[in-house]
Amino acid sequence: MLSKRVSQLEASPTLVITAKAKELKSKGVDVIGFGAGEPDFDTPDFIKEACIKALQDGKTKYSPPAGIPELREAVSEKLRRENKLNYEPSDIVITCGAKMALFLVFSVLLNQGDEVLLPTPYWVTYPEQIKLLEGKPVKVPTGKDFVLTVDLLKEYTTDKTKALVINSPNNPTGVVYPPEVLKEIATFCYEKGIFIISDECYEAFVYENAEFISTASFSDSLREITFTVNAFSKTYSMTGWRIGYVACPPPFVKAIASLNSQTISNATTFAQYGALEALKNPSASEYVNKMRLEFRKRRDKAYELLRSIPHISLIKPQGAFYLFPDFSYYAQKLGNDIKLAEELLERGKVACVPGSAFGTEGFLRISYAIDTESLEEGIIRISRTLENLS
Numbered sequence: 001m002l003s004k005r006v007s008q009l010e011a012s013p014t015l016v017i018t019a020k021a022k023e024l025k026s027k028g029v030d031v032i033g034f035g036a037g038e039p040d041f042d043t044p045d046f047i048k049e050a051c052i053k054a055l056q057d058g059k060t061k062y063s064p065p066a067g068i069p070e071l072r073e074a075v076s077e078k079l080r081r082e083n084k085l086n087y088e089p090s091d092i093v094i095t096c097g098a099k100m101a102l103f104l105v106f107s108v109l110l111n112q113g114d115e116v117l118l119p120t121p122y123w124v125t126y127p128e129q130i131k132l133l134e135g136k137p138v139k140v141p142t143g144k145d146f147v148l149t150v151d152l153l154k155e156y157t158t159d160k161t162k163a164l165v166i167n168s169p170n171n172p173t174g175v176v177y178p179p180e181v182l183k184e185i186a187t188f189c190y191e192k193g194i195f196i197i198s199d200e201c202y203e204a205f206v207y208e209n210a211e212f213i214s215t216a217s218f219s220d221s222l223r224e225i226t227f228t229v230n231a232f233s234k235t236y237s238m239t240g241w242r243i244g245y246v247a248c249p250p251p252f253v254k255a256i257a258s259l260n261s262q263t264i265s266n267a268t269t270f271a272q273y274g275a276l277e278a279l280k281n282p283s284a285s286e287y288v289n290k291m292r293l294e295f296r297k298r299r300d301k302a303y304e305l306l307r308s309i310p311h312i313s314l315i316k317p318q319g320a321f322y323l324f325p326d327f328s329y330y331a332q333k334l335g336n337d338i339k340l341a342e343e344l345l346e347r348g349k350v351a352c353v354p355g356s357a358f359g360t361e362g363f364l365r366i367s368y369a370i371d372t373e374s375l376e377e378g379i380i381r382i383s384r385t386l387e388n389l390s
């Protein structure tokens with residue numbers, strides 16, 4: 001018999017739709033997958049080579065639970081240089097991806113019944129991790145532009161509110177919070193004694209005039225209440241390497257490192273050397289830039305094509321690699337967005353993730369981490385399938 005804790009876990013809907021699409025593909029069906037949550041580029045060779053060298057040099061043993069000192073040092077430098085954040089290497093714990101970093105943060109923060117505010121739409125994993133730790137995820141609606149406001153935040157804050165998760169650039173909307181809004185929200189949290197968990201995984205993918213800013217960089221006092229979570233996964237196309245980190249106020253670092261040590265021991269040692277190379281190699285920024293430019297081109301293409309479909313509305317996202325159009329008109333015809341996603345997969349042979357997976361019904365998430373030809377073909381398929389619905 002499964003524990004109560006685990007039996008209430010919901011399978012990640014993004015993975016469910018990807019699995020269904022894969023199953024169809026394995027049967028020879030030509031399916032276009034818009035479900036991808038990872039860049040479709042390969043990890044740069046110089047990173048792979050650094051990892052191979054680490055293996056050859058015998059870096060095959062346990063590392064310290066908080067990570068190899070060189071990587072903690074390099075992350076500290078990166079945060080100072082790129083994010084205007086003053087974290088010492090000793091304030092940083094290297095984790096198995098951002099996902100584990102988040103789980104560790106929730107673990108050290110939450111007692112039973114503690115509430116965590118999640119602006120909707122949110123990344124699917126947050127509520128599941130919070131529930132697993134006996135906390136209470138609280139959905140907070142956002143405005144039409146998917147940006148949280150202090151007024152909305154006030155409405156959902158109670159004496160049990162422990163933390164707020166901010167994810168900008170956002171998965172699934174691609175929205176980037178304007179700095180002044182972010183500052184206002186963070187200041188409210190500081191005044192109310194609410195911790196901030198700032199998930200900055202998509203920081204590298206910001207387009208046009210949008211500005212990415214680390215929440216903790218506004219002031220020293222905000223840094224004292226913020227857990228800055230990030231990873232190498234998206235920025236360097238290293239999703240399978242499982243290397244991320246959390247930078248946080250000193251009182252929490254020891255607990256997070258201990259928990260890391262009692263669960264996974266340490267993030268894979270030789271993979272940490274690959275991550276170190278990502279931060280040290282001068283070619284890295286060129287590689288990231290190339291990816292960013294390519295994503296931006298695809299976003300523009302997908303946005304134009306989607307806009308021409310009748311009865312859907314969408315905002316032009318300024319970050320990440322997702323579009324999140326409102327398909328309510330069609331979802332209602334079929335019952336809901338899950339039925340719509342199923343219809344699109346079965347009839348149109350195109351896989352999208354339903355918005356309800358992210359706490360927002362009637363929408364579909366479309367990932368453009370896919371080659372341009374497939375992107376165009378997939379949207380044409382969506383359009384045709386919807387035409388036949390009306």
Ligand SMILES: Cc1ncc(COP(=O)(O)O)c(C=O)c1O
Binds near residue numbers: 100170230234244
């Ligand atoms: C918003 C967000 N946070 C965290 C993660 C997890 O990242 P990692 O693969 O580094 O665990 C993802 C991955 O999809 C994500 O979209």
